[in-house]
Amino acid sequence: MRFSAFSLARNALRSLDTWTPHWRDAAPKPAYDVVVVGGGGHGLATAYYLAREFGVANVAVLEKGWIGGGNVGRNTTIVRSNYMLPGNVPFYELSMKLWERLEQDINYNAMVSQRGVLNLYHSDAQRDAYARRGNAMRLHGVDAELLDREGVRRLAPFLDFDNARFPVQGGLLQRRGGTVRHDAVAWGYARAADARGVDIVQNCEVTGFLREGDAVVGVETTRGPIRAGKVGLAAAGHSSRVAALAGLRLPIESHVLQAFVSEGLKPLIDGVVTFGAGHFYVSQSDKGGLVFGGDIDGYNSYAQRGNLPVIEDVMECGMALWPGLGRLRLLRHWGGVMDMSMDGSPIIDATPLEGLYLNAGWCYGGFKATPASGLCFAHLIARDAPHPAAAAYRLDRFASGRVIDEKGQGAQPNLH
Amino acid sequence: MRIPCPHCGARDVQEFSYLGDASAARPAADASLDAVAEAVYLRDNPAGPHRELWYHASGCRAWLVVTRDTACHAIHAVETARAAAAARDLTAGAVR
Numbered sequence: 185m186r187f188s189a190f191s192l193a194r195n196a197l198r199s200l201d202t203w204t205p206h207w208r209d210a211a212p213k214p215a216y217d218v219v220v221v222g223g224g225g226h227g228l229a230t231a232y233y234l235a236r237e238f239g240v241a242n243v244a245v246l247e248k249g250w251i252g253g254g255n256v257g258r259n260t261t262i263v264r265s266n267y268m269l270p271g272n273v274p275f276y277e278l279s280m281k282l283w284e285r286l287e288q289d290i291n292y293n294a295m296v297s298q299r300g301v302l303n304l305y306h307s308d309a310q311r312d313a314y315a316r317r318g319n320a321m322r323l324h325g326v327d328a329e330l331l332d333r334e335g336v337r338r339l340a341p342f343l344d345f346d347n348a349r350f351p352v353q354g355g356l357l358q359r360r361g362g363t364v365r366h367d368a369v370a371w372g373y374a375r376a377a378d379a380r381g382v383d384i385v386q387n388c389e390v391t392g393f394l395r396e397g398d399a400v401v402g403v404e405t406t407r408g409p410i411r412a413g414k415v416g417l418a419a420a421g422h423s424s425r426v427a428a429l430a431g432l433r434l435p436i437e438s439h440v441l442q443a444f445v446s447e448g449l450k451p452l453i454d455g456v457v458t459f460g461a462g463h464f465y466v467s468q469s470d471k472g473g474l475v476f477g478g479d480i481d482g483y484n485s486y487a488q489r490g491n492l493p494v495i496e497d498v499m500e501c502g503m504a505l506w507p508g509l510g511r512l513r514l515l516r517h518w519g520g521v522m523d524m525s526m527d528g529s530p531i532i533d534a535t536p537l538e539g540l541y542l543n544a545g546w547c548y549g550g551f552k553a554t555p556a557s558g559l560c561f562a563h564l565i566a567r568d569a570p571h572p573a574a575a576a577y578r579l580d581r582f583a584s585g586r587v588i589d590e591k592g593q594g595a596q597p598n599l600h
Numbered sequence: 601m602r603i604p605c606p607h608c609g610a611r612d613v614q615e616f617s618y619l620g621d622a623s624a625a626r627p628a629a630d631a632s633l634d635a636v637a638e639a640v641y642l643r644d645n646p647a648g649p650h651r652e653l654w655y656h657a658s659g660c661r662a663w664l665v666v667t668r669d670t671a672c673h674a675i676h677a678v679e680t681a682r683a684a685a686a687a688r689d690l691t692a693g694a695v696r
Contacts, residue, residue, distance in 0.1 A: 424645035435641040437620065438670070483618040484670045486647040491601045491673070493614045526641045583637035595640050598618055 187291055206371055207251075207378035212385045212410050216244045218565055219403055219412035221390050221426060223247025225256035225366075225551065226543055227418035228373035228384070229558020230565070232290070235380035237559065238566035243382045244412075245374075246405060248389035252370040255420045255550065258520045260443050260475050262456050262467065263552040264301040264361035265326055268317045271576030271588040272529065273324040275556055278573045280326075280360060282555030292372030294364050295470060300455035301361030302331070302339060304505070306350040310460055314356040321358070329357045340457055344507050350461035361456065363467055369554060393430045399538040400430065416541045416565050418557075421486070421521030423544035430537055434544060435526040435582050437597040439480045441548045442490040444498065444517040446509075448472035457505070464501035466509075473515060476502060480522060480548060482598040490519040522548045528600030529588035532560050532570070533579040541565050542579060547600055601673050606680055607660040615658035622651040622665045622684065647671045653681065 185191060185204055195202050218234060220227045223245045234240040247254075263283050265276035287294055305311045311330075318328035329335075332354045337345060345352045374384055385407070394402035394409060402411035419426045421438050449472050458465040466476040478498035481490045495517065502509045525531060525545030530553065535542050543561045546553060560574035570577075581587055582595075593599035601613040620643075627639045648671055654664045663681035668674070 422647075424643070425647055428644070433638075433642040433644060435643070437643055437645050438647075483668075484621075484645065484650055484652065485673070486671045487673055491613060493612070582641040583634065596620075598620070 187293070206375040207384050210244070210383035210385050212244060212246070212388060212405065212407050213383065215402070215411040216383070217242040217413045218416060219243070219410055219414075220245045220416045220418055221403065222254075222418035222420060223251050223374075223384060223386065224254045224418065224420050225369050225373065225554040226420070226546075226557045226561065227416075228370060228377055229554050230416060230418060230543065230561045231382045231384075231558075232373050232377040232380070233559045233562035234566060235377060235382055238562055240562075240566050241381040243377075244410065245377070245382060245384050246388045246390055246403070246410070247384070247386045250386050251374050251384065252367050255520050255522075256370045256554070257367050258443070258518055259366055259551040260465065260467070260477050261363040261366045261469070261551065262301065262361070262465065263296075263364050264358055264456075265552075266301065266303065266317065266321060266328065266356065266358045266361065267590060268320045269588050269590050272590060273321065273326065275560070275573045275577070276552065277324060277326050278559070279553050279556030282559065283364060284360070286364075286369075286372070286555060290372045290376035292368060292375060294368040294372050296362070296364050297470075298360050298362040300339075300357055300359045301458070302336065302355045302357045302455055303458045304336065304343075304352050304355045304460045306353055306461045308353075311353060314460075318356050327358055327360050329359070331355045331357050339455070340453065342453070342508055343457070343505060347504060350459075350504060355460075363456065363469075365470070366551060373558070390426060390429070393540070400540040412539075414539050414541065414565050416543060416561060418543040418561065420546065420550065421523050423523050423542070427535075427542070427544075430535075430540060432535060432537070434531075434542075436545050437484050437524050438486055439482065439522050439524045439598060440485040440487060440490050440519040441477065441480045441522050442494055442498070442517055442519045443475065443477040445469070445515050446474040446476075446512040447515050449474065449512070459501050459505040462497075462501035462504065464498060464505060466502065466506070474509070474512065480524065480598065481519075486521050488519050488521055522546070524597035524600060526582060526595045526597060527587035527589045528591055528593065528597075530557070530577050531579050532557065532564060532574045532577040534564065534568070535579065601675075603654060603664070603666060603675060604678050605656050605659055605662070605664065606678060607662055608656065611656070611659055615656060616664075617655040617657050619653040619655060622653045622681075649676060
């Protein structure tokens with residue numbers, strides 16, 4: 185079913201059983217041109233762009249759970265392209281441009297909402313750093329505005345401007361940033377890929393690789409072996425574990441990141457606000473809950489649950505920024521597993537094994553990258569050459585010294 | 601999460617700092633560039649028991665080697681980094 189104002193109105197007037205599933209629950213075929221391991225946002229986007237941009241439609245996406253059950257459905261929905269380093273800016277801006285036309289491309293309402301991302305600064309040094317970042321963005325054609333204190337006050341009057349320790353001095357605003365409904369991104373890409381012939385195979389965990397010499401020619405799964413011309417890994421927080429099945433060690437540690445949602449409220453905060461003095465960011469979902477988070481827990485973890493000290497730290501940061509938060513009740517919180525790469529930047533590259541391609545290391549910024557990650561990974565798989573926007577995301581950049589260390593923390597994943 | 605420090609007893613994780621995989625050993629001074637890059641950047645990153653370095657900054661200030669299950673946060677063993685290094689040197693037959 186193609187969505188339009190007419191189809192929505194027609195179905196609204198009929199009984200609900202006229203709605204059809206958005207994608208086929210495919211059973212795996214014995215062989216495909218490309219198998220994508222991981223049915224999250226990046227894997228589904230990769231399959232969609234393989235079919236749409238590169239004419240490779242004999243594709244399977246293998247998901248060990250169900251579509252929308254991984255990180256794509258458990259993040260804080262923020263999209264932005266306010267990066268500074270040369271390897272990053274063009275990539276995230278490409279992603280921003282793809283978000284802006286996503287709904288038309290995939291014929292699906294993903295609730296793309298460009299309501300602005302505001303990074304606050306609290307000191308002269310931080311203002312200078314944000315001015316520099318804003319200039320770097322504008323030099324690449326990305327929008328950025330440096331606001332003074334009064335400019336921030338007009339946007340977010342509820343903040344604690346007179347905080348004795350971290351007074352708000354101003355902020356760097358990217359008006360084109362905002363939020364996107366994360367589940368709809370997964371569903372929309374799944375539906376659009378399926379419509380172009382991609383098989384989306386759920387409850388199918390990869391347990392090994394089929395090899396011929398040094399070449400990877402398929403995967404072993406819980407639903408039997410599947411041969412493939414090429415295999416792309418997009419396994420989010422579990423990239424190390426899947427790569428280990430092929431004997432590869434990656435420059436990645438898995439860490440847990442906790443996020444939070446408050447009880448539902450009337451519209452209270454328009455855009456996304458981040459606290460520059462500590463790690464805290466907040467926005468309001470369309471259902472009314474405040475969505476917020478902070479630092480990762482900082483030690484290797486696959487537990488999908490965090491620990492109390494980080495919760496306390498996030499709440500302290502939130503209260504320092506916005507004292508009114510103390511009146512709210514927390515509805516729920518969760519922890520997701522992140523691929524923390526050694527320099528804080530992602531990897532989109534071929535591996536030393538022929539036929540095996542890697543999309544990993546998104547740290548906790550993978551959601552905003554979803555469309556560009558899919559497009560660039562599809563380009564790499566289809567053409568065996570990196571997409572120009574992702575040419576810096578090489579696997580060998582660590583050994584060759586061309587790391588992209590946006591935070592300047594060195595090889596310390598828990599600090600990125 | 602509480603870490604049982606051999607000197608101080610079980611203490612809250614907030615007293616400690618994390619420094620990653622304890623098995624990533626510093627390469628020899630004349631090691632190849634590939635060996636250095638591997639030691640600095642590549643990790644096993646297992647889901648299960650993991651030997652890792654923790655520093656008891658707000659306690660006895662000892663470096664510890666903690667064996668912790670990354671899938672459930674359970675802590676199986678804690679020893680001082682000094683004892684762990686001595687045991688490693690002993691198995692490697694090094695002269696101290």
